[in-house]
Amino acid sequence: MSFEPKNPAVKWLEDRLPITGMLHHALYEYPTPKNLSYWWTFGSLAGVMLVVQIVTGIVLAMHYTPHVDMAFTSVEHIMRDVNYGWLLRYMHANGASMFFIVVYLHIFRGLYYGSYKAPRELLWWLGLVIFLLMMATAFMGYVLPWGQMSFWGATVITNLFGAIPVVGDSIVTWLWGGFAVDNPTLNRFFSLHYLLPFVIVGIVILHIWALHTNGSNNPTGVELKDKQDSIPFHPYYTVKDLYGLAIFLIFFSAFLFYAPNYMGHPDNYIPANPLVTPAHIVPEWYFLPFYAILRAVPDKLGGVLLMFGAIAVLFALPWLDKSRIRSARFRPIYKQLFWVFVADCVLLTYIGGKPAEGAFIIWGRIATIYYFVHILILLPLVGLFEKPKPLPASISEDVLSKKPASEEAANA
Amino acid sequence: MTTTTPEEENGVKRRDFLYIAAGGLGAVGTAAAIWPFISQMNPSADVLALSTTEVDLEGIEIGSEVTAVWQGKPVFVRHRTEEDIERAEDVDLADLPDPEPDSDRVIKPEWLIMVGICTHLGCVPLKGQGDYGGWFCPCHGSHYDTSGRIRKGPAPLNLVIPPYEFLNDNNIKIG
Numbered sequence: 001m002s003f004e005p006k007n008p009a010v011k012w013l014e015d016r017l018p019i020t021g022m023l024h025h026a027l028y029e030y031p032t033p034k035n036l037s038y039w040w041t042f043g044s045l046a047g048v049m050l051v052v053q054i055v056t057g058i059v060l061a062m063h064y065t066p067h068v069d070m071a072f073t074s075v076e077h078i079m080r081d082v083n084y085g086w087l088l089r090y091m092h093a094n095g096a097s098m099f100f101i102v103v104y105l106h107i108f109r110g111l112y113y114g115s116y117k118a119p120r121e122l123l124w125w126l127g128l129v130i131f132l133l134m135m136a137t138a139f140m141g142y143v144l145p146w147g148q149m150s151f152w153g154a155t156v157i158t159n160l161f162g163a164i165p166v167v168g169d170s171i172v173t174w175l176w177g178g179f180a181v182d183n184p185t186l187n188r189f190f191s192l193h194y195l196l197p198f199v200i201v202g203i204v205i206l207h208i209w210a211l212h213t214n215g216s217n218n219p220t221g222v223e224l225k226d227k228q229d230s231i232p233f234h235p236y237y238t239v240k241d242l243y244g245l246a247i248f249l250i251f252f253s254a255f256l257f258y259a260p261n262y263m264g265h266p267d268n269y270i271p272a273n274p275l276v277t278p279a280h281i282v283p284e285w286y287f288l289p290f291y292a293i294l295r296a297v298p299d300k301l302g303g304v305l306l307m308f309g310a311i312a313v314l315f316a317l318p319w320l321d322k323s324r325i326r327s328a329r330f331r332p333i334y335k336q337l338f339w340v341f342v343a344d345c346v347l348l349t350y351i352g353g354k355p356a357e358g359a360f361i362i363w364g365r366i367a368t369i370y371y372f373v374h375i376l377i378l379l380p381l382v383g384l385f386e387k388p389k390p391l392p393a394s395i396s397e398d399v400l401s402k403k404p405a406s407e408e409a410a411n412a
Numbered sequence: 413m414t415t416t417t418p419e420e421e422n423g424v425k426r427r428d429f430l431y432i433a434a435g436g437l438g439a440v441g442t443a444a445a446i447w448p449f450i451s452q453m454n455p456s457a458d459v460l461a462l463s464t465t466e467v468d469l470e471g472i473e474i475g476s477e478v479t480a481v482w483q484g485k486p487v488f489v490r491h492r493t494e495e496d497i498e499r500a501e502d503v504d505l506a507d508l509p510d511p512e513p514d515s516d517r518v519i520k521p522e523w524l525i526m527v528g529i530c531t532h533l534g535c536v537p538l539k540g541q542g543d544y545g546g547w548f549c550p551c552h553g554s555h556y557d558t559s560g561r562i563r564k565g566p567a568p569l570n571l572v573i574p575p576y577e578f579l580n581d582n583n584i585k586i587g
Contacts, residue, residue, distance in 0.1 A: 152535065156551065159534035174450075178459045180484035180529075188453065275479055275486045275528075277535040279550050295552060300532055300568045356553050 003029075026212060031230035032237050033218035035399050039113075040216065040237075041244035042106040048245060049099040050204065054197050056092040057141075064144065066190035068183045071146035072271045090260040096138050097263045098252050100286035103131060112338055114326030115217040121318040123210040128314055130203050135287070137196040140189040142284060147268030152281050154181045154189070160294075163304040180274060220398045221326025222391055229395040280355060288352030289345055295356045296368040306368070313375045320375060322383025330389040333382050341374045459483075464587035466579070469523065477539055479528060482586045486528035486536055487574060488547075489584075492558065497521045499545060500559035510570045514559040517573050525584065526560045527574050532567035547571070 003021040005011045014020050063082050065074040078085035107127070110116055116124035143154045158175050162168040177184030215224055224230050231237075255262060263285055267278045283291050290307050297303035313320075328335040344367050351364040392398035465482040467489055472478055477490040492500075500514040518524055528536050528547075535551035542548030543564060544557035554565030561570040576586040 152551075155534040159532075162534075173455060174453050176455075177453055178455045178484055182459075182484050184456065184459065274484060275481070275536060277550060281535070281551055295566075298566055300566060303566065 026208070026233075027238070028232065028234040030212060030233040031215065031224065031227075032233050033216055033224060033229060033395055034231045034236075035218050035220065035395050036216065036237065036240075037219055038240075038244055039105070039109040039219075041241055041248075042102045042109060044241040045102040045245060045248050046099065046106055047204065049095060049102060050197065050200060052095050053092065053099060054201075056088050056095060057194070057197065059088055060092055061194060064190075066144065066187050068146060068186055068272070071144060071186060075145045087256075090256055092141075093264065094252065094255050094260060096141065097255070097284070097286065098248075099134065100138070102248070103134065104286070107131070108342060110217075111341075112328045112335075113217055113219060114221055114321070114323075114328070116318045117321065117324075117326050118318065119214045120210070120217065123207065123214070124318060125315060126203055126207040126210055128311065130200055130207060132311065133196055133200050133203065137193060137200070138284065138286070140193040140196075143186065143189050144193065145268060146186065146272045148270045148272055148276075148278050149265045149268040149281065151181060151272035151274065152277055153283055154185060156281065157283075158185075160304050160307075163301040165301070182274075217326060218395060219327060219329065220392055220395055221330070222393075222395055222398070225394045282353050285349065285353070288350075289348035290352070292348040292352035292364050293368045293371065295352075296361075296364040310371060313372065317375070317379070321379045322381075323386060323388070325388045325391065330391055331382075331386055332389065333386045334379075337374065337378055337382060341371075344370045344374065464585055466583060466585050468583055470582045474522075480586065482527075482574060487586055488524070488526055488528040488539070488560075488571075490524040490539075492522050492524050496524075496545070496558040500557060500561075503557070503559075503561075509562050510568070512559075512561060512570055517559050517561075517570070519576075519578060523584075524558075524560060525574065525576055525586070527572040529572070530554055530567055531562065531569040531571065532565070537571070 003014075003024045005014050005020065010020055060078065063074065063078045063085065065071060075089070078089050080086075082088075110124065110127070139153070139157055143150045158172055158181065161175060162172045164171060173179065175185070176182065177188065265282070267281075270278075282288070290310060293310050294303045294307040297306050323331060323334065325331050328338055347363065347367045348371065351360055351367060354360045356364070392401070463483060465480055465487070467478070467480045467487075469489070469491075472489060472491045474491050475493045475496075477488055480487045480489055490496075497514070503514075505511040505513060514521070517526070530537050530549040530551065532549065532552055532554050535549050537547035537549040537554070537556060539547055542555035544555050546558045546560060546563075547556040548554070549556075549565070549567065552566050554567035555563045556567075556571055557563050559570075560573075562568070574586050576584050579585055
């Protein structure tokens with residue numbers, strides 16, 4: 001199916017810049033495995049959320065003032081005076097959480113179905129780079145309203161770099177542009193918060209390019225073998241993704257209209273005060289697992305290293321996982337370990353939101369150790385010793401063989 | 413080298429030298445061009461200018477504390493009691509994570525002046541709390557004693573003593 005435009009204007013353009021053909025290839029004829037489940041919807045949902053964040057962000061920047069004396073009141077001005085300002089700001093604030101929800105589901109989908117394995121290692125890496133950029137962007141965005149959580153979040157996170165031996169203090173002063181988090185810090189965070197989403201757009205294009213080079217993974221983990229295994233992206237997956245989007249937007253709207261501050265902190269409605277730290281400071285929920293790992297180590301440098309290490313080890317996943325079978329459907333032991341790992345991540349999230357005292361410290365340490373044991377020890381060993389179930393010869397064979405309903409549910 | 417030809421011994425050509433020289437100069441030039449973009453993020457002249465703060469000690473009663481602001485940071489000015497000083501001096505230095513005698517941390521024992529920023533991740537510790545009668549950081553649970561030394565928790569170092577001097581009996585200049 002090559003692209004041959006009938007419209008003379010499109011043909012004129014295509015002969016000079018084959019952009020229409022490229023989009024046609026990527027969004028229309030792209031041969032997609034015919035067995036993708038709804039777990040494959042979260043990639044496109046993440047793309048939608050990136051657009052939502054950029055559009056709402058650009059209009060919020062038209063009303064926001066990045067200055068320590070005016071930032072907090074300009075956000076209140078948006079909430080009270082600007083037409084639909086409350087809606088736009090709540091969309092942007094809750095949109096960040098929604099973005100992380102779909103991206104976390106997208107990442108766990110990749111872990112379950114082995115989407116990081118050859119030849120998709122670079123695709124996985126680009127995804128992790130997007131994830132890191134998202135965290136940096138979200139952190140700096142949270143500083144902009146200049147409430148108490150904004151200020152102290154900025155202080156604690158920038159101080160992480162102070163743990164670096166010898167040059168740590170100079171780096172922190174350089175990040176701040178002063179001797180404490182202050183106006184220069186707020187200004188640069190605003191500048192970078194505006195910049196990074198467009199960097200993310202660039203990496204997303206590379207991510208999709210890498211995806212389309214080898215094609216999508218699928219629930220069997222078996223590659224496309226012939227034409228019977230695939231269907232064109234449009235209309236089949238455009239419609240499936242749009243349906244997924246509709247359901248997701250209902251979920252988003254429920255928070256947006258009925259609980260817009262559920263995922264925020266009341267302390268951030270108190271203007272920043274550099275002389276008083278709130279009694280209990282916690283980051284946004286999507287940082288909690290990493291925060292729990294940071295606090296699990298009773299040593300400053302060690303905690304910081306382990307926290308960054310928690311993401312660094314994910315880059316090595318394609319080589320740590322020794323199994324050649326991609327999908328957990330055919331890996332009886334890995335499948336169980338996967339769910340234990342999910343539970344461990346949920347536990348870390350819970351611990352990260354609790355004060356660092358008593359039993360929470362012990363559980364935080366156990367959950368942190370297990371996180372690394374799973375990735376660094378269990379994953380390589382299971383790949384060597386596990387006896388996988390027989391793989392289907394092709395996607396078509398798997399789809400056409402009638403499966404009992406119970407197994408279908410287990411794989412959903 | 414007396415004579416040079418396009419084909420030198422050891423397979424090294426004049427062209428290789430030109431590549432390395434041009435590349436090296438290009439790298440130095442690029443680094444010089446990048447430097448202003450890195451340096452602009454460091455503290456600007458007006459931030460550096462606000463480098464000293466004076467505090468009037470009169471009116472700070474024994475056992476109480478005021479918080480001054482120096483370079484945008486809180487500075488605790490504590491008028492210590494006799495008991496505070498005794499507790500600070502009566503400590504086995506070998507027990508401390510960051511050993512430092514109390515006498516090194518004060519000019520006059522009754523006045524303890526230190527930057528009120530936890531050396532862990534930068535929160536402001538609360539006075540009169542914690543297990544050692546000094547300060548306690550609510551963020552990640554570091555305990556400081558009556559000399560501001562770290563005793564328990566994740567912070568690696570004692571609270572920092574800023575440079576300061578007594579202008580007279582009742583005034584200090586920090587910075």
